[in-house]
Amino acid sequence: TDFVESLPVKVKYRVLALKKLQTRVANLESKFLREFHGIERKFAEMYQPLLEKRRQIINGIYEPTEEECEYKSDSGGYNDDEIYDEEEIQATTEENKEEEDPKGIPDFWLTVLKNVDTLTPLIKKYDEPILKLLTDVKVNLSGPGELLSFTLEFYFKPNEYFKNEVLTKTYVLKSRLAYYDPHPYRGTAIEYCTGCEIDWNEGKNVTLKTIKKKQKHQIWGTIRTVTEDFPKDSFFNFFTPHGSSSNGRYVNDDFLLGHNLRTYIIPRSVLFFSGDALExxxxxxxxxxxxxxxxxxxxxxxxxxxxxxxxxxxxxxxxxx
Amino acid sequence: TDFVESLPVKVKYRVLALKKLQTRVANLESKFLREFHGIERKFAEMYQPLLEKRRQIINGIYEPTEEECEYKSDSGGYNDDEIYDEEEIQATTEENKEEEDPKGIPDFWLTVLKNVDTLTPLIKKYDEPILKLLTDVKVNLSGPGELLSFTLEFYFKPNEYFKNEVLTKTYVLKSRLAYYDPHPYRGTAIEYCTGCEIDWNEGKNVTLKTIKKKQKHQIWGTIRTVTEDFPKDSFFNFFTPHGSSSNGRYVNDDFLLGHNLRTYIIPRSVLFFSGDALExxxxxxxxxxxxxxxxxxxxxxxxxxxxxxxxxxxxxxxxxx
Known part of the structure; x- marks a missing residue:
């Protein structure tokens, strides 16, 4: 840079020496990122049984015991209202005899996603029936020898919309930080991401708008109807693979969303469901x-x-x- | 919350069960934060010799060898311009015989701080002569048994302004995340911070404006001059201890600045000095x-x-x- 060039030559060389030291710092940073990812991996395993139980409760596979429901609000002391109240349950169960007892927690993941302010605008009316079929959203971290990355996995009930059982989006992390990565522990440390191909059933693709056009043959004058597909706004565009060629702003928003889903929204989904995380x-x-x-x-x-x-x-x- | 209350009672209890699971996740998160801090501490020790050499080069205590100055720019291949060129040095040394050979890298830390966009507006003309006396800026992490925290240490040459050798600001980190901490690895995970008392020499305090006022005695009519001190904008207000009672916006900006100084600016100061980090x-x-x-x-x-x-x-x- 011009500023460094303008310095007395001896000072300039001292600055170069500092820059050389800096590359050694960068090498250590790279090791640090790997080791950090290792801890994340270790803790992901520790979270695993809790997240599996969560999945089972949400989907009505496991019914929590009385003791497991005894949640005491964090804000000091016992809160009688929030403790499993057998009488209330029995009373209400009697009352609700006519209404169907819902299985698990209906619309759990749809509600969570709709409560994330950066996701709300992406979810269209026609996406909702599909998102109601979500059974789990998971984070999968890369293994010890692999490229640093995390994959968001969206699991669906077998459905009429697409053949995939799981839709995925993988975010590849930087394993070495550049000068211009200001926040090493934030979403900006993502290098690029890849989506997945959704295997839509005929006529069920909500990311496309099919327009019918009538075409007249230039010589014969016969008329035929052709259909053309145009992209349509949909939550499911989230899974469209996109490279670095895409719009910078969009990519950054997507990286931040990926980071937030991974570190915050998926691990604390119940707080988004209940509204606690909204405050x-x-x-x-x-x-x-x-x-x-x-x-x-x-x-x-x-x-x-x-x-x-x-x-x-x-x-x-x-x-x- | 109202939403949860409105759910069928069985569903409500399942949500409470998930919340109870969530508190167990939170406990693991707390362990994760401690372990993460442990890695940071370990790497801080590995950086230490490099940072010590940096300090010595900046202050002219150590003159880097020819080899140590051979910095090759990251952007591919050897760049002859940037490699230590003995002829150039000797030529310029001859030329510059009359001008004083500056010791180390003059104004290193002042230049760094002025190149940080969130710091620039805080640095006033009258702060600059004091900041020229900075010999080092360090990050000190809390020890294994201590409250999670980091301390920014600003070391000064002995000077006429204040008696302190080092000015410090300590940021105490959250060791358990609350619902509303969206970015566990960002500045927002700071709980509170404490500054330090600056022992200013008489008449040298740049954070105060002394105003002389003439007062007339109500009965005797005699006039006396009194002086009153008012706070003045200065970089050194950064060290003023402030609690949670302060303005929320200001505190957040300060937390983010503290976080950035720690993770980015201090470890990569040469890139701020040279302008590389400015882009x-x-x-x-x-x-x-x-x-x-x-x-x-x-x-x-x-x-x-x-x-x-x-x-x-x-x-x-x-x-x-």
Missing amino acids: SQQEGVVREVNDAIYDKIIYDNWMAAIEEVKACCKNLEALVE | SQQEGVVREVNDAIYDKIIYDNWMAAIEEVKACCKNLEALVE
């Missing part, structure tokens, strides 16, 4: 919305002021005439 | 600046429009009269 999220949303409202108010005020002055001008003009 | 940063800065300029232009345009219309009104009014 702080909403703070950010509220602030953003407020900013937009604020801008709007300022704009409106200016517009009103100008209209007022204009009207005043018109009145004066009328007077002059 | 991507500037993108953000340019965008922010552009936004501000854009807002200003819009505002100015409205103001101009209104002034114009007002003037027009005045003219018309004059005509009417």
